[in-house]
Amino acid sequence: MNIYKILDPEFKKEIEGSRDLKLFSAGTVILDINSYINYIPLVVSGSIKVIRTEEDGREILLYYLTPGESCISSILSGLTQDTSKVKVVVEEDAEILMISLQQAKDWLKKYPEWTDFIFGLYQRRFEDLLEVVNAVAFQKVDTRILHLLNQKSQLYKSKELNVTHQQLADELGITREAVSRVLKQIETDGKIQLFRNKITLL
Numbered sequence: 001m002n003i004y005k006i007l008d009p010e011f012k013k014e015i016e017g018s019r020d021l022k023l024f025s026a027g028t029v030i031l032d033i034n035s036y037i038n039y040i041p042l043v044v045s046g047s048i049k050v051i052r053t054e055e056d057g058r059e060i061l062l063y064y065l066t067p068g069e070s071c072i073s074s075i076l077s078g079l080t081q082d083t084s085k086v087k088v089v090v091e092e093d094a095e096i097l098m099i100s101l102q103q104a105k106d107w108l109k110k111y112p113e114w115t116d117f118i119f120g121l122y123q124r125r126f127e128d129l130l131e132v133v134n135a136v137a138f139q140k141v142d143t144r145i146l147h148l149l150n151q152k153s154q155l156y157k158s159k160e161l162n163v164t165h166q167q168l169a170d171e172l173g174i175t176r177e178a179v180s181r182v183l184k185q186i187e188t189d190g191k192i193q194l195f196r197n198k199i200t201l202l
Helices: 009-017 072-079 101-110 112-138 141-156 165-172 176-188
Strands: 021-024 029-031 039-053 059-065 087-100 192-195 198-201
Touching: 029 039, 039 072, 039 101, 059 112, 059 141, 059 165, 072 101, 072 112, 087 101, 087 141, 101 112, 112 141, 141 165, 141 176, 141 198, 165 176, 176 192
Parallel strands: none
Antiparallel strands: 021 087, 029 087, 039 059, 039 087, 192 198
């Protein structure tokens, strides 16, 4: 759900007037597991990814955030003064509006559309999580890999993706060897073309 599509002029003016806008380069961790949340990130440009990390180091991608979106897990944990249950990493260079918790609470009372935005995010991310559970439980690895590649293609608006087999493995929560083996089969099927640290969707 994109916040900029539901703002009334007064709310938009307040956001722009009180903004704490920060620039982050790709790969930057802006929120880690078990850390306390002081600000809620709202993506202005670029994209970020939300990851669940286990103690043994394994990770799995939960969903991406694009301009106009925020992390519902960060919002809920921040407003309840709980620690983060997810890791948030910049996928591509991003401008992020850091909204203070107090400001977020004030907006809940002042602007109904902010409440609508949060409920909309909750519904959207719940559906995303159901997709992740469904993919892990029922889909074959090749289907999961192609879905992730298509997600990245939409994010970057390009069929050529600068991504390594290890990066895909990390985001899918499987081994690099499994990813490499399946990518070779997908290439044989004529759906992708593999290069060093780059994959082209056909």
